[in-house]
Amino acid sequence: MTNLEIWLTAIALAADSFTVAIAGGLTLKRISLRHFLTIAFFFGLFQAVMPLLGWMGSIYFHHFIEQYDHWIAFAILVFLGVKMIRDGFGDEEERHFDPTKLAMVLTLSLAVSIDALAVGISFVCIGMNTLEHIAFPLFAIGITSFVFALGGCFIGSLIGNKLKFPVEPFGGAVLLILGFKILLEHIM
Secondary structure, eight states: OOHHHHHHHHHHHHHHHHHHHHHHHHHOSSOOHHHHHHHHHHHHHHHHHHHHHHHHHHHHHHHHHHHHHHHHHHHHHHHHHHHHHHHHTSOGGGOOOOTTSHHHHHHHHHHHHTHHHHHHHHHHHTTOOSHHHHHHHHHHHHHHHHHHHHHHHHHHHHHHHHOOSOOHHHHHHHHHHHHHHHHHHHHO
């Protein structure tokens, strides 16, 4: 795998993190570097760890992972998207989608990084059989996802602060679209 291929893979994986970070940033009422860094850190961490797990488990579990990863990501994103849409039309006290809560950040991190398991499996298929072979790709994936997620949070927050209507339904729709996109890409 060339350096260009590694960075293109990292960018492709980071696209989902970017999109979901925008949705999360939309719901934040103000720019909060602490919250943005938390979201970006966990998105980057999960995106780097999932290919490692896929690589490690590819010998034993690759058939299971390849058959169901898209369904898991789809279910999580649709659940969160519907929840976000529903919360957006409820009273302020009834809203439960809160990207500042660690449990929500971890759930979103898992949802956007499930595809990365398949990337880890592909590492074995192309002959990357040692940790030395995958160390740089894992770093590139993690740092790219971190940067994209941080940028997505800023963009989402800036847009959300300029709009004068509830943006949670829009963010929820983005998650739904992303979930269906992942599902359709794997089915076709």
